[in-house]
């Protein structure tokens with residue numbers, strides 16, 4: 333694509349990076365075929381190519397964001413399916429990240445928009461605040477009898493509430509977003525995990541390796557069993573696990589809202605926390621059990637490339653960052669077992685398959701562990717979770733969720749496995765088949781506890 337950025341504009345490294353991306357687009361339109369929002373809405377402006385044109389016009393001409401641009405960029409899930417499809421290697425992720433930051437700097441959103449975004453940014457990345465908010469949501473649900481009204485069992489009402497069957501609204505109101513948020517709150521809040529605080533967990537015998545594990549923000553509150561399973565897998569294999577002091581949310585949530593300053597601060601804090609461990613007792617890897625966080629941490633090197641104090645350290649952190657399934661495969665911890673008769677539908681999160689290009693490893697590990705693994709039809713299409721998307725864009729999110737659940741059910745699974753807490757939460761709101769993290773299933777067959785939520789009838793052979 334021909335661009336006309338001025339030399340002065342190109343002195344800005346964000347502009348220079350975006351110009352390079354824009355030039356690589358040959359506007360062939362292949363990406364439109366796999367874009368979830370184009371699939372649902374059929375509007376070129378809701379396709380990757382349409383968004384690329386709008387972003388180009390906005391950046392090249394130094395224009396403030398318009399309501400039209402904001403509408404279509406906000407509707408983008410950042411699922412990155414377009415990056416997998418694109419034959420020209422267009423790095424859409426960096427382009428849309430830049431566009432979101434530009435929107436944040438140049439556009440004044442409605443009061444309700446600003447309030448909801450601020451609320452999410454102030455709560456979700458902080459586990460204690462998030463736990464408190466969930467307790468409050470539970471209470472509100474109880475008092476107003478919303479829990480039963482919102483439960484998947486009463487799906488017709490839920491769909492009416494989230495207007496899944498209704499056309500996509502041009503504007504999404506505060507109330508609708510609040511209901512979408514309440515619908516995502518779990519019916520029961522798990523207790524705190526013993527691994528909820530900074531510590532080092534050492535194996536009993538010989539130490540064969542040392543890794544840091546990202547504790548994360550929302551995941552340890554919603555499903556503490558996931559990191560517990562990851563730690564148990566490591567310890568059993570002789571790998572020491574450190575949960576470093578000073579670690580915070582990876583920054584993905586605010587990054588996707590265009591809050592670049594906040595996202596970079598989170599990135600710097602984490603880089604410092606892990607650098608202390610790298611320079612101290614050393615780390616073989618930084619493990620992540622939520623692929624949404626993994627995609628962002630693997631990008632820290634790019635995000636902090638202009639910061640002389642952090643560029644090198646951040647690049648090192650990004651090199652060490654691995655999804656738990658990558659590390660299990662790398663060090664050969666896969667438990668090879670005979671078939672156990674349990675059918676698993678593997679849901680590949682967008683951040684896993686498109687963001688990190690991890691496609692076969694989790695399925696191979698599950699197959700080695702004795703599960704019969706089924707691919708989900710239309711596996712490349714997002715489930716609608718996408719960070720805070722299911723709250724901010726509930727119409728589209730519900731339609732994508734229901735499409736995903738219908739495709740999963742075609743495989744007739746006993747259980748669904750996924751590697752991202754956002755997807756697990758989203759799919760669970762509309763599906764009676766239990767959904768757990770891949771690490772929980774692997775830990776179960778290796779002698780760990782039964783993943784929470786699995787029915788007692790689902791047994792491993794003795």
Ligand code: SF4
Nearest residue numbers: 357358360361363418
């Ligand atoms: S597939 Fe790639 S090159 Fe073609 S229009 Fe989409 S982003 Fe541009």
Ligand code: SF4
Nearest residue numbers: 367408409411412414
């Ligand atoms: S990131 Fe996903 S929703 Fe956004 S343009 Fe690409 S394919 Fe479409």
